[in-house]
Amino acid sequence: MKAHRKKKLSIILFIAVGLSIAIGLSLFALSNNIDLFYTPTQVAAGEVTPGQRIRVGGMVKEGTVEHNQDELEVSFITTDYSHDVQVLYTGILPDLFREGQGIVAEGMLTSAGVFQASRVLAKHDENYMSAEVRSALESAGVDSDGMSSGAY
Amino acid sequence: MIPELGNFSLILAFALSILLGIFPMVGAARQNQLWMGLARPLTAGVFVFLSISLAILAYSFVTDDFSVQFVANHSNSMLPLRYKLTAVWGGHEGSFLFWTWMLGGWMLAVAIFSKSMPTEFVARVLSIMGLISVGYTLFMLATSNPFDRALPLSPADGADLNAALQDFAFIIHPPSLYMGYVGFSVVFAFAIAALISGRLDSAWARWCRPWANAAWAILTLGLSLGSWWAYYELGWGGWWAWDPVENPPLITWLLGAAMIHSLAATEKRGVFKSWTVLLAIMAFASSLLGTFITRSGLLTSVHAFASDPTRGVYILGFLGLIIGGSLLLYAIRAPILKSEFGFGGWSREVFLLANNLILVVASAAILLGTLYPMVYQAVTGGDLISVGPPYFNTIFLPLVGILVLLLGVGPVARWKKTSRAYLIKQLSKVAIAALVIGVALPVLLTLGVPLTTIIVTVLACWVIFSLLRDLQSKIANKPDVWSGLKSLPVSYWGMQLAHFGFVMTMAGGCLTSIYSVEKSVLLDPGESAELGRYTFVFEGIEPVQGPNFIADEASIEVLRDGVYFRHLYPQKQLYTASNTPATHMGIDGRFFRDLFVTLGDARNQGAWSMTLYIKPFVRWVWIGTIFIAAGGILAVTDKRYRRFKVRQVQRAAPVTNKDSQPVVEG
């Protein structure tokens, strides 16, 4: 019985140590890898520290999308109708990116106050079917809520 | 009129499910043979009426009955027939009907292939599945009926199926994903039946294993197809995004993997009994959780405008009832499931335990990352966050590394007791060979010291050599190699095949993330761009017309080392009915690498932006999963499960087994 107890104890110890390492590691990784979401108003209010990795969401303001004709650089303004944020992005924009569409840009704010995006997500269709489409995509287990990624 | 029949049939399935949920269960408690005997006919009834419902929904799609709201929202008269049929699961309501029908199919399969099990047990299992079916059918009838009409104002034409869903992979991806997902409810029902009856012996484990393996193998395929679909159809160059919607099936898969390993120990050695039951409950719970997350709009609330809380409340209530109830049952009844505790420090049991620990920790970490935004928002009172892929990679990759390391030892170790000397004797050469070849191969091929690649190759060699060594020692005392190989049980081959597949997927995934290259360029017609050994010449754009879309098709000549290789034709499509753009990649897929081009948008003077990709080894990810699934299915066909059945039929007596543990009646 004693040997049996000892073995059981060592297994429990092994599990406990393993678990606490895993939990510690998880929490550490989590604290380093969350992206906060901001609206253009919050960005304008100076709530964002430049250099911090964040997400900004808003609508693409009509007439502000400018493609550099020789390179893949794009600049546009995203807005929540009370404040604007200028976004710079290099790469190919997602299929659903259009002026007047809702987008989420991932990246960081430069000290000049321009948002340098590393990824632009677009979503939503012109009509409300897209809510249905989204749930279709979701139940199919896809890239979230029908977003198509511009780059990754 | 026809859609009303579908609705009526759904109501009948609901009613029969209620009967199935009550009578056989009560019958089993009271030893009423007649009531227990109702289980199989009622199951058949539920399945038949669910099938009629599904067939009628499909019929409504084929006949373009746009008075049915679901059809109007997800189809169009111009949609090709095969997509009209798959549009049945192209939206929430229809896919849920399809899902429930799958449950009916699994129930029917249990009813048919359970001749060897005691009536009482079968009655309980089917009854529990009946209760699940009550929940699903009620959910449909109450919140998301696919037969709802848009009367009297039905539209002339439908809104069309989402462009991204008009793809071959989407035809087969949801069916396999759902089938695997729903299959875990069988194992769940087995576990609950064991808790209720207090009977959990190795006979139980033997009945349970084929179902667990089958469900898990099919889920593997479903996940893999989903990943392939996202890679191919969304054309963004990735195959896994750690998306909140992708994660729940992966959690279920990991818990399922833990469960089938623990189940093996329960069958062979009578250990880990209550742990196996807990895993079965958790795997099923995670599948329900996945349903909840994807269908309530909970986690996508950052982007969702019109989520429907009623659906969420319903599923949450159901989840609370089923999962809360079964975990409570577990807490009360688990003490009667006495496990043997007799194994030594280096035994296979210990390695299985370590395997389980890693898999459960990995799924817990993924669950944490998936739900963290929600918890964060609740705690901070509204701050929105998202958890990025780096989190998941930091946690998941080291765990997989340890898992693969153990994978080289576990199958070689013996049950109950393994001496350290035996393991060293078996594996010392394997370890040396893996180190030598695993280091030499990448160094010679790349003429450098790619550290991550070396780790990956060493690990892969370690598992594969250990597998071969095990094979060699298994047939060492047989007269010749062939008869030795033939004498090994099918389930052994299944296990090794699945392990090999796992290593292949792991290696493919790691190597592709290291060696993939991509480049976004802006090309005028006639201009070219280079990537790796390849030169891409943009020849021009042609308009093309599809059945329900128009597209710009680029013609791109690909040269390898300056010599003509082939042409690629990526398209930028516009689906006319829904006015949705979509990308169709031009791809050259080979065993060792994929090469593809996706089109961006037109700039002035005929220039187009496009992205070029070279993704080495990416196919290994999916080929590996085919091996995993094949291994799982192969194990199901092991003679052990059939021989047992025949013996039982001959004896026609309640099941007792020589190596079974004493049954404790609660």
Place this chain on the structure above:
Amino acid sequence: MKNLKLYIPVFAFLLLAVFMWRGLYMDSRTLPSTLIDRELPEFELRTLGEGDQLVSNTDLPDEPFILNIWGSYCLPCLQENPIFMSAREQGLVPIVGVNYKDRDNLARDWLDINGNPFTMNIVDDSGRYGIDLGVYGAPETFIVDADGVIRYKHIGTINYQAWEDEIMPVVRELQSAHAASASASSGQSS
């Protein structure tokens, strides 16, 4: 309860369920509606009627009215139409349509087939005015008071329940406020 550790899963699950419950009702303030209590953005656009005359804010009703964003491609709009039709027949409240990102001939056909509940239809084929209004897509419905200030916004389809429980109470309140101020001002002038 002697084996407490066996209850850990239940409690863990209950904790999770509480969070999920709260999560369901959490407000996702991604794109806040900043237009409530602001004046309707200015516009100068064609109407859908013959003659393509240009209209602007001054042509809007000088009583509380409903502004509905619609399109012939939009299925939910079809479901809203009978509600608006009956509102028009009963003379409950004027409804101004904004034909959003649509084609004129398709929109006219749609009104011919399904009935026209709108007192006026503004054409926003480019979607530019939709941007000013912060429209995500059709259908969307605004309630505007007599002074041209947006008082309420409904995203998505309006069914009978939403019409009775959400829209009409706001409309009635604005109408009675308008009637009171109108009688007050007429009393002053007389």
